[in-house]
Amino acid sequence: MSSAFVIRNAVRFGRRLLAGRTQFAFERPQSIGLEIDGPVGLYVHVPFCAQLCPYCPYDRIPYDRALADAFVESVGAEARQWAQRLPGRQVSSIYFGGGTPTILGPQLAQIAASLREAFAVSGPLCLETNPADLTPKKVRMLADxxxxxxxxxxQSFQQPLLQRLGRKYSPAQARRALEWLARERWAINVDLMFALPGQSMEDLDADLREALSCGAQQLTAYPLFTFPYSAVASHRALQGVQMPRLPTRRRMFRRVWDRSTAAGFAPVSVWSFMRPEGGHRYSSVTRRRFLGLGPSAASFDGRRYLLNTFSVPEYVRSVRERGHAVALSMPIEPRLERLYDFYWRLYDTYVPKTKPGASAVPGRRRIEALLDAGGLLGMLEQDASGYRLNRRGAFWIHVAQNYFFLSDVNTIWATALRDPWPARIAF
Known part of the structure; x- marks a missing residue:
């Protein structure tokens, strides 16, 4: 019996234990209303890239100027429609993801102006990019x-590994980009990948040394995810690549954890480590309530989960005709909402204790039983206010994410990439 079989079925058991027989399925929405109390996080998906990396599972297409112009106008229109549906809603943060948001250049300012005009923005503006798309001029534009x-x-400071990943920049370009960014007063997160094909522990150590000493406030390190629908399997330099074997991933994960904490970085998620004085944490996925703009963007109010169409042309057309591009919706029952929140608190590596009288919340007693079990298994450490995930626990959450979360994401995204308006996606 393989370890993958055991882990997969253990995770399925956990899902059944927490969520019961709840049906997991997205369907075409009858309505798109959201009920959000309090601040909301805003996410804008920019789907354009200069090149399509074979391992990337996200919704992205080659940059096209005409389509990009239409996209920028559509995001502004979509924001205005949601602002009318959610009047007076305060935005606690704005994240631009992709794709490569900086490929839009000055048009990013046009989108940001539309968002600030539509909503009461009180939080930080954050975005992701890569070394190949940065120049000193773009860095100044982002500062403005x-x-x-x-x-x-x-991803890596090793040229052979960058080539295997299909990245079109050199380690020297990555270092220059970090130098340009360090001149500005903002928090920098460095993304690395580990458990790559052909990567040695010495390669990983070299990457960690450079990332932890470059002046960045945060390090995020994650393994190669081989989504079945992505192009990674057909990429010539990665022929035959599969998810790394469990012992290799465990050794490398432990090395990332140990090197990061020894350098004074504290874990702030399963993948991320941050300096104590690091300031704003870069994380676009852990907001309790969020609104998504752009193709494939998601929205969640605690009761419903909405997903926009993945097709960029269909997104533009739908916003022009209907004011929104919501393609799929899933109702979230109270027990499932507890499961969702529990997962992301574990992802954050800290689960607060229940307030007195809160055990009556659907599913809470089962969650507490799992937390107690995690303590007995040596994965969680309890203090006066909650449960903290340790290195052992963080690794097994990482494994569960691979065998459960990524499996479901693959089902949803593979279908949505094929069909802009699917009738139903069960997972």
Whole structure:
């Protein structure tokens, strides 16, 4: 019996234990209303890239100027429609993801102006980019835009590994990009990948040394995810690549954790480590309530989960005709909402204790039983106010994410990439 079989079925059991027989399925929405109390995080998906990296699972297409112009106008229109549906809603943060948001150049300022005009924005503006798309001029443009936090997708400082990943920049370009960013007063996150094909522990150590000493406030390190629908399997330099074996991933994960914490970085998620004085944490996925703009963007109010169409032309057409591009919706029952929140608190590596009288919340007692079990298994450490995930626990959440979360994401995204308006996606 393989370890993958055991892990996969253990995770399925956990899902059934927490969510019962809840049906997991997205369907075409009858309505798109959201009920959001309090601040909301705003995410803008920019789907354009100069080149399409074979391992990337996200919704992206080659840059096209005419389509990009239409996209920029559509994001502004979509924002105005949602602002009318959610009047007076305060935005606690804005994240630009992709794709490569900086490929839009000055048009980013046009989108940011539309968002600030539509909503009461009180939080930071954050975005991601890669070394191949940065220049000193773009860095100055981002500073003028008011960017406070930026994530640079370095992936590796080793030329052979960059080539295997299909990245079109050199380690020297990555270092120059970090130097340009360090001149500005914003929080920098460096993205690295580990458990890559052909990567040695010495390669990983070299990458960690450079990332932890470059002046960045945050390090995020994650393994190669081989989504079945992505192009990674057909990429010539990665022929035959599969998810790395569990012992290799465990050794490398431990090395990332140990090197990062020894350098004074504290874990702030399963993948991320941050200096104590690092300021704003870069994380676009852990907001409790969020609104998504752009193709494939998601929105969540605690009761419903909405997903925009993945097709960029269909997104533009739908916003022009209907004011929105919502393609799929899933109702979230209270027990499932607890499961969703529990997962992301574990992802953050800290689960607060239940307030007195809160155990009556659907599913809470089962979650507490799992937390107690995690403590007995040596994965969680309890203090006066909650449960903290340790290195052992963080690794197994990483494994569960691979065998459960990524499997479901693959089902949803593969269908949505094929069909702009699917009738139903069960997972």
């Amino acid at each position: 835009l008011g960017v406070e936090s930026i994530s640079l997708g370095v």
